[in-house]
Amino acid sequence: MSVASAVAEQVLNGLVVGMVYVLLAAGLSIIFGVMDVINFAHGELFALGAYFAFAIAGPLGGAGFWVALVVAPLLVGVIGMAIERLTVKRLYGRDPLYHILLTFGLVLIINDLITSVWGKSAQPFPIPSVLDQPVALFGFNYSLYNYGIIIFGSALALGTWLLLNRTRFGMIIRAGSEDREMVRNLGINIDRYYTLTFGFGAALAGVAGIVLGAYQNVSPTMGSSVIIPAFVIVVLGGLGSFRGAVVGGLFVGLVQTFARTYTPFLEGLIVFLLMIAVLVVRPTGLFGTSIGGGEHHDGALLHGSGGGVLSSETRAKIGYAAVGVLVVVPFFAELTGVTYSVTLLEDILIWALFALSLDLVLGYAGLVSLGHTLFYGVGAYASVLTLMHVSPSVLVALLVAVAVCAAIAWGVGYLSIRVSGVFFAMITLGFAELFYNAVFKFDFTGGSDGLFGVDVFYGLAGLGIDPREFEVPLGVFTLDGGIVQYYFLLAVVVGSYLLARRLIRAPFGTVLQSIRESEERASFIGYDVTAYKRRAFVVSGGLAGLAGGLFAANNGYVAPSFLHWINSGEVIVMTVLGGMGTLYGPMLGAGVFVAAEDILSSYIEQWQLVIGVLFVLFVIFVPRGLVSLPQTVAEHPMVGPVIRDRTGVKEAEVEQHD
Amino acid sequence: MSADPLLSVRGLVSGYGSTRVLQGVDLDVPAGSVVTLIGRNGVGKTTTLRSILGSVSPAAGSVTFDGTDITALSPEKTAREGIALVPEERRIFPGLTVTENIEIGRLGGRRDTAKPSVEAIVGEFENLSRHRNSKGAALSGGEQQMLAIARALVSAPDLLMLDEPTEGLAPSIVKQVQRKVEELNDEGATILLVEQNVQVALDIADYVYILDKGQVVHEGPSDEVAAADEILDRYLGVSVAD
Numbered sequence: 001m002s003v004a005s006a007v008a009e010q011v012l013n014g015l016v017v018g019m020v021y022v023l024l025a026a027g028l029s030i031i032f033g034v035m036d037v038i039n040f041a042h043g044e045l046f047a048l049g050a051y052f053a054f055a056i057a058g059p060l061g062g063a064g065f066w067v068a069l070v071v072a073p074l075l076v077g078v079i080g081m082a083i084e085r086l087t088v089k090r091l092y093g094r095d096p097l098y099h100i101l102l103t104f105g106l107v108l109i110i111n112d113l114i115t116s117v118w119g120k121s122a123q124p125f126p127i128p129s130v131l132d133q134p135v136a137l138f139g140f141n142y143s144l145y146n147y148g149i150i151i152f153g154s155a156l157a158l159g160t161w162l163l164l165n166r167t168r169f170g171m172i173i174r175a176g177s178e179d180r181e182m183v184r185n186l187g188i189n190i191d192r193y194y195t196l197t198f199g200f201g202a203a204l205a206g207v208a209g210i211v212l213g214a215y216q217n218v219s220p221t222m223g224s225s226v227i228i229p230a231f232v233i234v235v236l237g238g239l240g241s242f243r244g245a246v247v248g249g250l251f252v253g254l255v256q257t258f259a260r261t262y263t264p265f266l267e268g269l270i271v272f273l274l275m276i277a278v279l280v281v282r283p284t285g286l287f288g289t290s291i292g293g294g295e296h297h298d299g300a301l302l303h304g305s306g307g308g309v310l311s312s313e314t315r316a317k318i319g320y321a322a323v324g325v326l327v328v329v330p331f332f333a334e335l336t337g338v339t340y341s342v343t344l345l346e347d348i349l350i351w352a353l354f355a356l357s358l359d360l361v362l363g364y365a366g367l368v369s370l371g372h373t374l375f376y377g378v379g380a381y382a383s384v385l386t387l388m389h390v391s392p393s394v395l396v397a398l399l400v401a402v403a404v405c406a407a408i409a410w411g412v413g414y415l416s417i418r419v420s421g422v423f424f425a426m427i428t429l430g431f432a433e434l435f436y437n438a439v440f441k442f443d444f445t446g447g448s449d450g451l452f453g454v455d456v457f458y459g460l461a462g463l464g465i466d467p468r469e470f471e472v473p474l475g476v477f478t479l480d481g482g483i484v485q486y487y488f489l490l491a492v493v494v495g496s497y498l499l500a501r502r503l504i505r506a507p508f509g510t511v512l513q514s515i516r517e518s519e520e521r522a523s524f525i526g527y528d529v530t531a532y533k534r535r536a537f538v539v540s541g542g543l544a545g546l547a548g549g550l551f552a553a554n555n556g557y558v559a560p561s562f563l564h565w566i567n568s569g570e571v572i573v574m575t576v577l578g579g580m581g582t583l584y585g586p587m588l589g590a591g592v593f594v595a596a597e598d599i600l601s602s603y604i605e606q607w608q609l610v611i612g613v614l615f616v617l618f619v620i621f622v623p624r625g626l627v628s629l630p631q632t633v634a635e636h637p638m639v640g641p642v643i644r645d646r647t648g649v650k651e652a653e654v655e656q657h658d
Numbered sequence: 659m660s661a662d663p664l665l666s667v668r669g670l671v672s673g674y675g676s677t678r679v680l681q682g683v684d685l686d687v688p689a690g691s692v693v694t695l696i697g698r699n700g701v702g703k704t705t706t707l708r709s710i711l712g713s714v715s716p717a718a719g720s721v722t723f724d725g726t727d728i729t730a731l732s733p734e735k736t737a738r739e740g741i742a743l744v745p746e747e748r749r750i751f752p753g754l755t756v757t758e759n760i761e762i763g764r765l766g767g768r769r770d771t772a773k774p775s776v777e778a779i780v781g782e783f784e785n786l787s788r789h790r791n792s793k794g795a796a797l798s799g800g801e802q803q804m805l806a807i808a809r810a811l812v813s814a815p816d817l818l819m820l821d822e823p824t825e826g827l828a829p830s831i832v833k834q835v836q837r838k839v840e841e842l843n844d845e846g847a848t849i850l851l852v853e854q855n856v857q858v859a860l861d862i863a864d865y866v867y868i869l870d871k872g873q874v875v876h877e878g879p880s881d882e883v884a885a886a887d888e889i890l891d892r893y894l895g896v897s898v899a900d
């Protein structure tokens with residue numbers, strides 16, 4: 001094959017992948033442009049399309065594929081409309097974060113449904129036999145199906161463009177994405193169009209899923225593996241820009257394909273490098289015109305609060321009690337033989353620290369870091385590498401982890417904090433994905449296996465405890481190395497909490513909180529808002545690194561999965577579940593989440609589904625988190641009066657909502 | 659004033675969150691007249707218009723339009739009753755063409771009324787007909803204002819509410835806008851006008867309400883108000899030369 005045909009073949013491969021991305025990104029971008037919704041579930045709708053088609057085409061045989069190509073996207077569209085009606089709709093006007101959270105919950109639900117119906121392993125989805133033949137064009141043979149994808153994808157993209165630009169529906173959608181309120185003021189019920197738009201975007205994702213499913217195969221991970229590139233495309237092209245989605249989709253498809261062949265090292269990295277570069281130079285993306293969608297929503301992040309019902313002394317007492325319980329648990333575990341509970345507690349403590357770190361930026365600085373696992377993962381790698389190559393001391397390892405993560409946070413913050421909101425979220429996600437993909441590439445990070453088999457020493461310069469040799473008989477039981485590890489962890493986490501609390505009560509924290517209340521006012525008073533946010537991000541990055549470092553040191557290994565975006569999602573879930581902006585709330589959230597996951601997963605197979613449903617309900621009905629529950633109950637028109645009578649809370653202190 | 663005004667606002671209390679901006683506003687707009695609402699910055703003029711339209715929900719009071727109580731209606735529904743707003747800062751759709759901006763206006767408004775064609779409306783605005791296929795963003799400030807008015811007119815509203823239509827425009831353009839509003843009134847349109855430019859407001863309007871701290875502090879026919887130097891000075895800090 002000549003060089004020219006080889007390149008031509010790569011171009012075609014790139015266009016095939018690119019077309020899938022175009023269809024996926026177009027829906028994502030339209031949904032964001034019109035409704036300000038960042039739809040994390042888009043990837044799962046894509047997967048649903050593929051699976052529906054798989055289920056329809058199989059039994060029908062021959063013409064099944066064509067039936068599926070029509071019916072499956074319609075089904076996905078209907079599901080999209082139902083999702084909009086039942087869940088997304090309830091959150092309009094709130095900060096876009098809540099849509100991220102909600103759709104993250106939907107990811108868990110849909111993904112679990114897919115695996116429980118169709119199983120966990122990938123399955124072949126044959127392309128129709130008419131298309132399963134080579135075509136000789138440009139001097140080489142190439143699959144007719146692939147040509148079909150390119151042609152069909154172009155036709156659909158053109159159709160979408162016509163729909164947006166040549167129809168009444170499209171005109172209203174475009175107007176709505178520019179100024180929703182004004183469309184309403186004209187007398188047009190835009191909410192109806194939202195449902196249609198969501199359904200339409202979902203159907204496009206469904207088509208993309210079918211096309212790719214038959215090109216490769218169908219698997220339950222197909223959604224989560226395309227969603228991040230799809231976001232990158234939408235951000236690259238400009239949020240809400242259809243043209244951006246088309247150009248970005250084809251471009252990313254081509255770049256990925258060429259990178260795979262000609263610069264394998266950059267495969268998986270180049271897309272994120274591009275995205276970061278574009279955002280740094282042009283935060284609105286290539287074709288974006290404005291930052292954010294149509295509405296200036298006043299919906300701030302909703303913070304947890306326990307005020308009004310639990311006094312701060314009560315809360316402090318609960319805190320002491322909690323630490324007290326944590327201190328004695330190992331003894332009971334030893335006595336009762338449930339040593340497993342100590343392992344669970346260690347997990348909880350580490351996630352609690354991770355959630356605490358996120359809360360500093362999310363709850364106090366109002367920055368939605370979507371890639372916080374970057375710091376967790378890098379902290380873990382840094383600490384394992386230090387233990388392997390520098391010193392067996394866990395203290396040194398953790399110090400390095402914190403320092404490295406704080407430095408990276410400074411760099412990332414420097415590049416991203418001037419662009420706020422959605423772009424910050426996307427850049428942090430981009431960096432996290434960049435590191436995630438990078439650790440696979442290097443030997444010193446252990447590639448896809450990660451690094452394992454490190455031993456730790458609790459001390460410095462030979463002075464301290466080696467957990468392998470530690471053994472103190474104490475009556476009925478023995479204190480061993482595991483206990484040392486546990487108490488060390490407990491001390492670090494409690495210490496970090498106290499440190500964070502001090503920081504928040506210091507003038508620094510007061511300024512952060514006033515920025516959170518009103519950025520405009522804070523900068524008006526003369527505070528350098530960006531500088532304060534950056535500092536909060538650095539502290540947060542350091543603490544997240546500490547959490548990752550602790551986990552790696554405790555378990556003696558690190559793997560690429562530490563950097564997977566699912567962790568970033570889960571830590572946000574914990575933070576919001578507990579109640580952001582309270583420090584203790586996110587820690588509580590981590591406890592509930594990790595414990596629930598642990599317990600549920602040992603009793604039911606569909607635990608992801610249960611967690612997803614619970615979480616969705618929380619985002620909709622208890623956005624201020626668990627810590628706000630006492631107050632919410634006290635404010636409830638039916639329960640409220642009873643509690644007020646009993647606790648003597650004055651009527652005036654509890655504001656009534658009707 | 660006629661006994662049965664087209665729009666009648668009574669005891670309107672409204673605001674944002676827990677801040678009350680309007681503290682009981684009363685005003686009437688008789689059919690076929692131009693009524694103006696003037697006052698210093700931040701006294702609640704825009705809030706009054708938004709409360710009438712329903713994009714801010716009134717906490718108390720009533721808004722009656724053509725005999726129907728529209729107090730609690732959403733902006734969509736209010737617009738469907740025949741009230742069109744030309745908002746502060748125009749808020750045309752910058753990415754839509756001039757024609758599209760007007761087309762979308764034509765989709766709004768009352769359903770049971772004959773609406774002028776887009777072409778007819780464009781034809782009425784000389785400076786728009788030259789730019790029919792330009793994006794809204796490409797228009798000058800004065801043209802954008804005309805477009806915002808055209809977008810409202812195409813829905814054939816019974817009441818046109820204009821929020822500071824001359825703001826930020828060059829004096830010659832202000833004159834054009836003023837002429838347009840007067841022309842509309844001559845054709846029989848009913849107009850509620852909010853203006854910063856007191857001179858323009860008094861020139862155009864038949865009747866004047868002065869708003870201060872969320873309340874109507876003075877009202878009267880425009881020639882009387884124009885002559886009341888002391889009142890204009892007290893509430894608006896201006897004196898109107900004649």
Ligand SMILES: Nc1ncnc2c1ncn2[C@@H]1O[C@H](COP(=O)(O)OP(=O)(O)OP(=O)(O)O)[C@@H](O)[C@H]1O
Pocket residue numbers: 674679697698699700701702703704705706746854
């Ligand atoms: N969306 C909002 N949220 C909170 N307060 C608001 C909002 N919009 C206006 N306000 C406040 O309400 C008050 C009245 O505002 P309004 O816009 O009605 O005044 P206005 O008379 O139209 O002023 P201007 O001449 O500046 O247009 C002001 O103090 C303003 O700060």
Ligand SMILES: [Mg+2]
Pocket residue numbers: 703704705746
């Ligand atoms: Mg105003």
